[in-house]
Amino acid sequence: MKITLTINKHAQTVDVDPRVSLLDALRGELGLTGSKKGCDHGQCGACTVLVNGRRINSCLSLAVMHDGDEVTTVEGLANGELSPLQAAFVEHDGFQCGFCTPGQLCSATGMLGELEDGWPSHASDSLEGGYELTEEELSERMSGNLCRCSCYPGINAAIRQAAEKDGAA
Numbered sequence: 001m002k003i004t005l006t007i008n009k010h011a012q013t014v015d016v017d018p019r020v021s022l023l024d025a026l027r028g029e030l031g032l033t034g035s036k037k038g039c040d041h042g043q044c045g046a047c048t049v050l051v052n053g054r055r056i057n058s059c060l061s062l063a064v065m066h067d068g069d070e071v072t073t074v075e076g077l078a079n080g081e082l083s084p085l086q087a088a089f090v091e092h093d094g095f096q097c098g099f100c101t102p103g104q105l106c107s108a109t110g111m112l113g114e115l116e117d118g119w120p121s122h123a124s125d126s127l128e129g130g131y132e133l134t135e136e137e138l139s140e141r142m143s144g145n146l147c148r149c150s151c152y153p154g155i156n157a158a159i160r161q162a163a164e165k166d167g168a169a
Contacts, residue, residue, distance in 0.1 A: 003067040007032065008076025016063045022056075023047045025063035026073060034074035034102045038146075045145030048103035048110075049073050055110030057144070074102035077109060084165050085109060088158035096149035104145050108159045111141045112166060133163050 004013045007030060014029045026032045026049070035058055038046030042057040049058045050072040077083045082090070085108055095101040118129030123140035131137060138156055147155060 001064055003064055005063075005066055005068075006070040008072055009070075014063070018062065018064050020063050021059050022049070022051075022061045022063045022066055022071070023058035026058065026071070032073050032075055035106075036099055036102060038099070038103075043146075044100070044103075045107055046100050046103040048107040048145060050106055050110050053110070053113060055107050072106070072109075074105050077105060083109075085112075085158065085162040088161040089155070092154040092157040092161065094151055094154035094158040096151050100145060100147045100149075104142075104147065104155055107142060107145045108155075108162070112159070112163055115141070115163070116166070133160060 001018050002013055002015050004011055006012075007026070012030060014025060016025050016029060023035055023037055026035055027037065035049055036046035037059060038044035040059050042060040045057065047057055047059040048055050051061075051066060051069050078086060085105060089095060089101065089105065094104070115131055115133065118131070120127050120129075120131065121137060121140045123136045124131055135156075138159060142155070142159070
């Protein structure tokens, strides 16, 4: 089945089996190997990408469901130079083996957008918006992304730094 996806701001047509996940289409058909296949069950977050600006686990979503959608992978976060979040990950050593890093970066990018848009989380004190990125709030919002190397202090410091620069904290 032919579908067209706007991948990292470039329209691409790909012929995929209707049963192929978005992750497998990105990696196998389009050669974008930044997004990782960790658990293939939506539990680790290594495959997180942004679809129309919102984060999803690409291993749980069929590629054909996204015909016409805009998909941003870790390869598309930088625009000629590291994004502020990517630079903060480097500065705060927010990675060790690097396997979860693409998913962490895409998820954090989406999460900061959700925070800016006033989306509550289960840790939010109210539904009224204006959320502060407390430790509990950050942990809840990033809970779908696991790091087996346990780099959470560096990851959290990087996200906080990027949020402060964006004014989202």
